[in-house]
Amino acid sequence: xxxxxxxxxxxxxxxxxxxxxxxxxxxxxxxxxxxxxxxxxxxxxxxxxxxxxxxxxxxxxxxxxxxxxxxxxxxxxxxxxxxxxxxxxxxxxxxxxxxxxxxxxxxxxxxxxxxxxxxxxxxxxxxxxxxxxxxxxxxxxxxxxxxxxxxxxxxxxxxxxxxxxxxxxxxxxxxxxxxxx
Amino acid sequence: xxxxxxxxxxxxxxxxxxxxxxxxxxxxxxxxxxxxxxxxxxxxxxxxxxxxxxxxxxxxxxxxxxxxxxxxxxxxxxxxxxxxxxxxxxxxxxxxxxxxxxxxxxxxxxxxxxxxxxxxxxxxxxxxxxxxxxxxxxxxxxxxxxxxxxxxxxxxxxxxxxxxxxxxxxxxxxxxxxxxxxxxxxxxxxxxxxxxxxxxxxxxxxxxxxxxxxxxxxxxxxxxxxxxxxxxxxxxxxxxxxxxxxxxxxxxxxxxx
Amino acid sequence: xxxxxxxxxxxxxxxxxxxxxxxxxxxxxxxxxxxxxxxxxxxxxxxxxxxxxxxxxxxxxxxxxxxxxxxxxxxxxxxxxxxxxxxxxxxxxxxxxxxxxxxxxxxxxxxxxxxxxxxxxxxxxxxxxxxxxxxxxxxxxxxxxxxxxxxxxxxxxxxxxxxxxxxxxxxxxxxxxxxxxxxxxxxxxxxxxxxxxxxxxxxxxxxxxxxxxxxxxxxxxxxxxxxxxxxxxxxxxxxxxxxxxxxxxxxxxxxxxxxxxxxxxxxxxxxxxxxxxxxxxxxxxxxxxxxxxxxxxxxxxxxxxxxxxxxxxxxxxxxxxxxxxxxxxxxxxxxxxxxxxxxxxxxxxxxxxxxxx
Numbered sequence: 096x097x098x099x100x101x102x103x104x105x106x107x108x109x110x111x112x113x114x115x116x117x118x119x120x121x122x123x124x125x126x127x128x129x130x131x132x133x134x135x136x137x138x139x140x141x142x143x144x145x146x147x148x149x150x151x152x153x154x155x156x157x158x159x160x161x162x163x164x165x166x167x168x169x170x171x172x173x174x175x176x177x178x179x180x181x182x183x184x185x186x187x188x189x190x191x192x193x194x195x196x197x198x199x200x201x202x203x204x205x206x207x208x209x210x211x212x213x214x215x216x217x218x219x220x221x222x223x224x225x226x227x228x229x230x231x232x233x234x235x236x237x238x239x240x241x242x243x244x245x246x247x248x249x250x251x252x253x254x255x256x257x258x259x260x261x262x263x264x265x266x267x268x269x270x271x272x273x274x275x276x
Numbered sequence: 277x278x279x280x281x282x283x284x285x286x287x288x289x290x291x292x293x294x295x296x297x298x299x300x301x302x303x304x305x306x307x308x309x310x311x312x313x314x315x316x317x318x319x320x321x322x323x324x325x326x327x328x329x330x331x332x333x334x335x336x337x338x339x340x341x342x343x344x345x346x347x348x349x350x351x352x353x354x355x356x357x358x359x360x361x362x363x364x365x366x367x368x369x370x371x372x373x374x375x376x377x378x379x380x381x382x383x384x385x386x387x388x389x390x391x392x393x394x395x396x397x398x399x400x401x402x403x404x405x406x407x408x409x410x411x412x413x414x415x416x417x418x419x420x421x422x423x424x425x426x427x428x429x430x431x432x433x434x435x436x437x438x439x440x441x442x443x444x445x446x447x448x449x450x451x452x453x454x455x456x457x458x459x460x461x462x463x464x465x466x467x468x469x470x471x472x473x474x475x476x477x478x479x480x481x482x483x484x485x486x487x488x489x490x491x492x493x494x495x496x497x498x499x500x501x502x503x504x505x506x507x508x509x510x511x512x513x514x515x516x517x518x519x520x521x522x523x524x525x526x527x528x529x530x531x532x533x
Numbered sequence: 534x535x536x537x538x539x540x541x542x543x544x545x546x547x548x549x550x551x552x553x554x555x556x557x558x559x560x561x562x563x564x565x566x567x568x569x570x571x572x573x574x575x576x577x578x579x580x581x582x583x584x585x586x587x588x589x590x591x592x593x594x595x596x597x598x599x600x601x602x603x604x605x606x607x608x609x610x611x612x613x614x615x616x617x618x619x620x621x622x623x624x625x626x627x628x629x630x631x632x633x634x635x636x637x638x639x640x641x642x643x644x645x646x647x648x649x650x651x652x653x654x655x656x657x658x659x660x661x662x663x664x665x666x667x668x669x670x671x672x673x674x675x676x677x678x679x680x681x682x683x684x685x686x687x688x689x690x691x692x693x694x695x696x697x698x699x700x701x702x703x704x705x706x707x708x709x710x711x712x713x714x715x716x717x718x719x720x721x722x723x724x725x726x727x728x729x730x731x732x733x734x735x736x737x738x739x740x741x742x743x744x745x746x747x748x749x750x751x752x753x754x755x756x757x758x759x760x761x762x763x764x765x766x767x768x769x770x771x772x773x774x775x776x777x778x779x780x781x782x783x784x785x786x787x788x789x790x791x792x793x794x795x796x797x798x799x800x801x802x803x804x805x806x807x808x809x810x811x812x813x814x815x816x817x818x819x820x821x822x823x824x825x826x827x828x829x830x831x832x833x834x835x836x837x838x839x840x841x842x843x844x845x846x847x848x849x850x851x852x853x854x855x856x857x858x859x860x861x862x863x864x865x866x867x868x869x870x871x872x873x874x875x876x877x878x879x880x881x882x883x884x885x886x887x888x889x890x
Contacts, residue, residue, distance in 0.1 A: 122715050127714075128540065128714060129712055129713070129714045130540070154714075155799035156797040157712050157714075157793075158708065158796075158872050159875065160874035161876075248540070327736060327738070329736075339748060346736065346742055347736050348743045349744050349745070350733055350744075350746070351632075351744070351746035352602075359594070359599050361602060362602065363560060363598065363601060363604075364602040367586055367608045368606055371735055388594075389595050
């Protein structure tokens with residue numbers, strides 16, 4: 096089984112690191128993974144996106160033009176990536192800052208109010224982990240224990256004390272996601 | 277008295293150091309290169325460091341320096357000798373590493389490599405032969421060509437408004453924190469040769485201290501390029517080069533004063 | 534023992550592999566998209582882990598000449614850069630090839646010409662495989678298509694460099710360098726403690742002095758040097774050709790692509806197979822020596838070949854030379870840092886090869 100994901104939003108939202116934690120979690124679950132970012136000056140305050148692939152087989156192209164899941168965190172990315180979701184695929188987004196909501200009828204559309212939940216939890220930095228939790232609820236590609244292992248691998252040891260907070264954020268995301276009918 | 281009466285071991289007062297090979301020098305008669313080659317090789321012989329020394333030859337008249345020096349040597353691209361020497365010294369910090377460069381090599385095309393090797397304080401010796409002209413390519417203007425000096429690319433004399441000014445590279449590198457010992461010497465008289473030899477010895481001894489670059493400029497003639505006899509060239513050098521490039525130490529380590 | 538998988542960027546994998554391959558020295562200058570290599574070596578304190586020298590030079594030119602100096606001492610020396618920086622290094626690379634020194638050069642290619650873009654490209658194919666600098670010489674060129682190969686090819690590159698006393702180029706690009714994948718690292722290899730008998734380590738009484746130079750003014754002697762070097766390249770062509778074939782056994786059509794393009798084409802091949810198109814992928818791993826023979830051997834069985842390259846059609850010339858008119862060869866590519874998508878590749882295959890005249 097192969098899951099092809101695009102995560103897109105503003106630089107600084109933790110788009111790339113969320114992708115990295117997801118990829119590392121995949122490795123912990125013995126999957127093949129790839130993580131391909133957009134890079135360059137566009138990332139400084141502009142949009143950032145990363146393609147993450149989790150697969151039980153050898154991964155061919157790390158760069159894709161259609162995705163099983165799009166995780167969309169700003170309007171520019173919505174405009175760019177809504178149309179790239181495969182029919183029957185999933186689109187997950189945070190409505191915060193979105194003026195043109197997704198219109199497609201041939202895909203599953205999910206919302207998570209991650210910015211709002213992160214503010215409630217008193218730490219806006221865990222926003223991306225709430226989104227990750229929402230994603231894992233929709234597509235349980237990796238087990239929670241492997242997410243924790245992935246966090247341990249991708250965070251420097253001095254930040255390991257933050258793992259419980261991140262775990263709580265993932266759980267919060269899992270319980271906060273809703274499918275839009 | 278016959279010649280054979282004179283050629284006797286007890287009469288020997290001077291001989292070629294065995295560290296100079298038997299290859300015939302390719303330099304013009306009267307040129308300073310041969311003398312400086314000898315001083316370096318004598319220094320290496322006297323210090324007993326032949327097996328620990330790696331030299332770097334430049335592009336220029338001394339491109340074939342490795343044919344005359346019986347030590348391990350590398351030939352560098354034009355101007356890059358200080359970078360090559362950096363590469364060597366960093367992997368073999370216990371060895372003695374020196375570059376031998378002319379003015380075009382060190383002060384024109386290799387300016388960046390010279391400045392940055394000096395600024396990093398690479399623990400190497402740089403021997404800089406300055407004769408104010410490109411000898412090998414046939415007498416073109418060098419970065420160190422004096423104002424008004426005639427060369428094949430400044431045939432009416434170096435016009436500084438048009439061609440820029442002669443550069444005092446040695447004074448320049450002396451400003452950098454990475455240079456430990458900076459001096460300017462000559463080899464046109466026996467006294468100058470003796471002083472120059474002491475400077476070269478010091479520049480090699482300094483590598484034992486690991487305190488940065490030792491930089492020895494040798495102001496030299498180029499009688500062929502200057503279109504003079506060797507004697508005329510030496511006199512012209514004293515009268516014209518030395519006032520602009522004065523001989524003597526420019527930076528001497530405080531702990532050796 | 535549990536296998537040690539890491540998630541690393543291609544650039545980081547090259548840096549880690551260099552430490553583990555027992556490299557003695559890295560000299561480099563920052564340029565996007567490859568700066569992670571020197572950043573990683575510095576952050577990892579490579580000099581503490583193995584004693585490896587890591588130095589940020591004042592320019593690409595200085596860096597390659599530092600490599601010359603260290604390589605001439607018989608050390609495993611390397612540098613890395615991206616396209617404009619590799620152009621600056623060409624003089625030094627020519628000297629290294631001429632002086633027959635072993636070293637590793639990594640080019641994480643970006644789009645050109647000129648300052649170009651920082652986005653991925655394969656437009657340095659000609660420069661990499663046909664010489665690059667002045668004079669008749671070749672680099673042995675390895676083109677990784679994954680982070681795992683980026684890591685694996687470092688040790689291989691050093692070993693091939695020493696086997697042939699020739700510079701080896703790892704031709705990566707912005708995709709391979711910047712993406713992260715699962716990588717299994719090789720164990721730490723010891724640095725060299727004994728050096729080749731040609732190296733300049735100080736003349737001892739038991740041997741003649743060693744001279745490292747690319748200069749020989751006598752044209753007849755210079756010709757002999759050239760003949761010797763060419764014989765070496767011939768030997769590489771006989772012994773070092775590497776490639777990968779995917780779904781080629783029953784193929785009627787074949788895509789030829791290297792590096793990141795090959796990854797994109799692999800996807801296109803799978804999609805095409807799903808549509809019933811019998812297409813395979815041929816991926817050259819060594820770009821010099823080029824796998825001309827294996828491509829030629831495929832030619833009789835095929836109805837058409839498509840090369841896919843992130844350039845204006847460079848490798849296509851080598852494929853056409855290999856098949857020598859036996860089968861139609863067309864090219865598809867994107868330029869200037871644009872990455873073709875798998876569906877664009879499939880469209881090109883259908884239009885230029887399958888539907889084409």
